[in-house]
Amino acid sequence: MTPIDTSKGRGAAASDRAGRDTPAGSGLALSLRGVGKRFGAVQALADIDFRVGAGEVVALVGDNGAGKSTLVKIISGVYQPDGGEIEVDGRRVSISGPRAAQGLGIATVFQDLALCDNLDVVANLFLGRERRQSGIVLDEVGMEQEAWRLLRRLSAKIPSVRIPIASLSGGQRQTVAIARSLVGDPGIVLLDEPTAALGVAQTAEVLALVRRLRETGLGVILVSHNMSDVLAVADRIEVLRLGRNAASFDARDVSIEQLVAAITGASDEARSGRDDLAATPNPAGGTS
Amino acid sequence: MTVAADLADERLVRSKGLAGAVDVVWRRLRGGDLGSxxxxxxxxxxxxxxxxxxxxxxxxxxxxxxxxxxxxxxxxxxxxxxxxxxxxxxxxxxxxxxxxxxxxxxxxxxxxxxxxxxxxxxxxxxxxxxxxxxxxxxxxxxxxxxxxxxxxxxxxxxxxxxxxxxxxxxxxxxxxxxxxxxxxxxxGAAAYALVAGVVALYVLGGLWTIRQRKRAELSAPSVVGLAVKAALLAAGLAGLTYYLGIDxxxxxxxxxxxxxxxxxxxxxxxxxxxxxxxxxxxxxxxxxxxxxxxxxxxxxxxxxxxxxxxxxxxxxxxxxxxxxxxxxxxxxxxxxxxxxxxxxxxxxxxxxxxxxxxxxxxxxxxxxxxxxxxxxxxxxxxxxxxxxxxxxxxxxxxxxxxxxxxxxx
Structure with a gap:
């Protein structure tokens, strides 16, 4: 299939979806099993299991150096894992590059958003996937209509799609970046620190956006440092620590303290301490 | 009257008529968008x-x-x-x-x-x-x-x-x-014909854009504005053609x-x-x-x-x-x-x-x-x-x- 065909097909699919108000339910299931990644002498990720289903928000948390970014880059195709399996909808796949990830229906919104300040909202939304009339001329009207449809679907507050990105607030830029990830009609959206640089109101806006993504049946992976954000929107919370799965929580019955303990490793040490005690009734056996 | 999809946001200041158009231009210039x-x-x-x-x-x-x-x-x-x-x-x-x-x-x-x-x-x-x-x-x-x-x-x-x-x-x-x-x-005549052709293309292009945007229920530029611009373009080009034609x-x-x-x-x-x-x-x-x-x-x-x-x-x-x-x-x-x-x-x-x-x-x-x-x-x-x-x-x-x-x- 030529790139042009792909873009047309995906564009059409996106417009079908955006036209519906009911949840589309076309999200994908992504699962990783035993994935590892090593940089020289550093084992950045080891034996990671991770899954996200349709209509589910999974938060990925962890301290600096826990391997979050590495995992994000593996899922978005920037890095190749050293081992392990990746499945999309039960099919084993290899994500050979960012384009392959998009082709599989995995859209990534990177932390630095990657928007062109000098272009307007419509141009940014469709950058690299422009629609054309009769093969040459840009279909500006069609793209503008579709832009409004996408933004309404997210109930996004962008006053005009014909103003340059430079004049938008941080939250609005984040909204545009998320809306852009939907242009390709993905099944899974990966958000890397979407609220890191935002104020209170804008954070609430973006979190509402995440909920609406879930309502439309998408699988959402949310990478964040902010525990209250994570607890506010996530269904499940996966904790990474030193490149390994440290814990997995149901967001409904976990407290910030428990999360922090899992992230910092305090709970591990507490538990391993108890295990040691249980396993070695004779204290003298523990010292060797 | 229904509002076009791209003008629906309540924060958008709508500018109407000649005064509005002048205001838009003035604000753009103040904002450093000098154009030509x-x-x-x-x-x-x-x-x-x-x-x-x-x-x-x-x-x-x-x-x-x-x-x-x-x-x-x-x-x-x-x-x-x-x-x-x-x-x-x-x-x-x-x-x-x-x-x-x-x-x-x-x-x-x-x-x-x-x-x-x-x-x-x-x-x-x-x-x-x-x-x-x-x-x-x-x-x-x-x-x-x-x-x-x-x-x-x-x-x-x-x-x-x-x-x-x-x-x-x-x-x-x-x-x-x-x-x-x-x-x-x-x-001579050929030059004026070229001017007429250019103006006609400009008008047709403008009308086509207006029609497309209206059909898509987006805001469209006004026909009057297009007519004014086309008239200015025609007058300018015809005037230049006449003046250059002296030589x-x-x-x-x-x-x-x-x-x-x-x-x-x-x-x-x-x-x-x-x-x-x-x-x-x-x-x-x-x-x-x-x-x-x-x-x-x-x-x-x-x-x-x-x-x-x-x-x-x-x-x-x-x-x-x-x-x-x-x-x-x-x-x-x-x-x-x-x-x-x-x-x-x-x-x-x-x-x-x-x-x-x-x-x-x-x-x-x-x-x-x-x-x-x-x-x-x-x-x-x-x-x-x-x-x-x-x-x-x-x-x-x-x-x-x-x-x-x-x-x-």
Missing amino acids: LPVVVGLAIICVVFYSLEPRFLSSFSLVNILTYAAPVGIIALGIVLVLLLGEIDLSVGSVSGMGAAVMSVLVVRESQSVLVGLLAGIGVGVLVGLVYALLFTKLGIPSFVFSLGGLLGFQGVLLYLLGSEGTINLPSDSGLIEFTRFSHLT RGWSYLFLLFVALVVLMDLALRRTRWGRHVFAVGGNEEAARRSGVKVTRIYVSVFVLTSTLAALGGVLGAGLQTSVSQATGTTDTNLTAIAAAVIGGTSLFGGRGSAYAALLGIIVLQAIQSGLNIVGVDSSVRFMVTGAVLLLAVAIDSVARRARSSSGRG
């Missing part, structure tokens, strides 16, 4: 000053000359606009234009090839140079400033080598190239230049390629991550720039009827770059328009011609051109600051 206003004002000042010094400056003979002689360097400046949009530079366009002209003249005069072969070879040299530049830039990562500086010297050397000991090659006076560049003018009329060379500018403008604003050029100039990394084939954009732009430079070179040679050791040296380079910048193309990439080349080169040519008519030495001309360039860049920088403080990028 500084150039137009500058041109008006130049006209007033030189006219008061020497009324012959605005005679139709003088205007025809200004437009005709603006064309070759204008075509080179059009290429410069492209590289500047990417935030790169090509310092060697003058040398490439000289080399293209030399290759053509050597083939035509010494090797007795047809003018067509000479033209194709001359322009082909430009394509080749562009390809090499693109290779150096995309594969080896050499800054464009450096390799084009090398080209500036190197290709001037090629020019001198090709011309050999004679130093000057005169083109045969009966060649079609000289006929086209020097003696072909559009005047020789529109020169074919200038019309070719304008046609290239219009084509380039459409390519930049209405095609995927043009959109990607602006994207790469604005944020290369963002463009790459969005799936824009950044390398291809660089290759296409470097090739187009050198090709337009060579085209400008051969046409300029036709206009001068000869190629000499001075062809395309020193001031051709800087005039072309200055024209693009004076016309409003930002040196920082991602901002500009094809019309910048047209406006900028007319300003510079008007200054040169005015100083000639007034009888000032060329030393003064260089100083004035330098000052104008400085002024243009200063305006660009101030406007940039105003833009960032008012959130226009």
Whole structure:
């Protein structure tokens, strides 16, 4: 299939979806099993299991150096894992590059958003996937209509799609970046620190956006440092620590303290301490 | 009445009627989005000053000359606009234009090839140079400033080598190239027909846009506004046609230049390629991550720039009827770059328009011609051109600051 065909097909699919108000339910299931990644002498990720289903928000948390970014880059195709399996909808796949990830229906919104300040909202939304009339001329009207449809679907507050990105607030830029990830009609959206640089109101806006993504049946992976954000929107919370799965929580019955303990490793040490005690009734056996 | 989808947000201030339109323009200017206003004002000042010094400056003979002689360097400046949009530079366009002209003249005069072969070879040299530049830039990562500086010297050397000991090659006076560049003018009924055609295309295009946007339930520009603009365009063009017609009329060379500018403008604003050029100039990394084939954009732009430079070179040679050791040296380079910048193309990439080349080169040519008519030495001309360039860049920088403080990028 030529790139042009792909873009047309995906564009059409996106417009079908955006036209519906009911949840589309076309999200994908992504699962990783035993994935590892090593940089020289550093084992950045080891034996990671991770899954996200349709209509589910999974938060990925962890301290600096826990391997979050590495995992994000593996899922978005920037890095190749050293081992392990990746499945999309039960099919084993290899994500050979960012384009392959998009082709599989995995859209990534990177932390630095990657928007062109000098272009307007419509141009940014469709950058690299422009629609054309009769093969040459840009279909500006069609793209503008579709832009409004996408933004309404997210109930996004962008006053005009014909103003340059430079004049938008941080939250609005984040909204545009998320809306852009939907242009390709993905099944899974990966958000890397979407609220890191935002104020209170804008954070609430973006979190509402995440909920609406879930309502439309998408699988959402949310990478964040902010525990209250994570607890506010996530269904499940996966904790990474030193490149390994440290814990997995149901967001409904976990407290910030428990999360922090899992992230910092305090709970591990507490538990391993108890295990040691249980396993070695004779204290003298523990010292060797 | 239902509100169009793009005007639904309550925060949008709707502007209605003439007062509203004036307000919109005023706010845009305050926000640093100057567009071509500084150039137009500058041109008006130049006209007033030189006219008061020497009324012959605005005679139709003088205007025809200004437009005709603006064309070759204008075509080179059009290429410069492209590289500047990417935030790169090509310092060697003058040398490439000289080399293209030399290759053509050597083939035509010494090797007795047809003018067509000479033209194709001359322009082909430009394509080749562009390809090499693109290779150096995309594969080896050499800054464009450096390799084009090398080209500036190197290709001037090629020019001198090709011309050999004679130093000057005169083109045969009966060649079609000289006929086209020097003696072909559009005047009378044909010129008015062209004006009518241009205005008709403008109106049709406008009406089509309005119809499409209405059908898509988006806000559409008003028909009255379109009619007013079309009337102004028609009056302006018809007036110019009449005035230039008193002398020789529109020169074919200038019309070719304008046609290239219009084509380039459409390519930049209405095609995927043009959109990607602006994207790469604005944020290369963002463009790459969005799936824009950044390398291809660089290759296409470097090739187009050198090709337009060579085209400008051969046409300029036709206009001068000869190629000499001075062809395309020193001031051709800087005039072309200055024209693009004076016309409003930002040196920082991602901002500009094809019309910048047209406006900028007319300003510079008007200054040169005015100083000639007034009888000032060329030393003064260089100083004035330098000052104008400085002024243009200063305006660009101030406007940039105003833009960032008012959130226009």
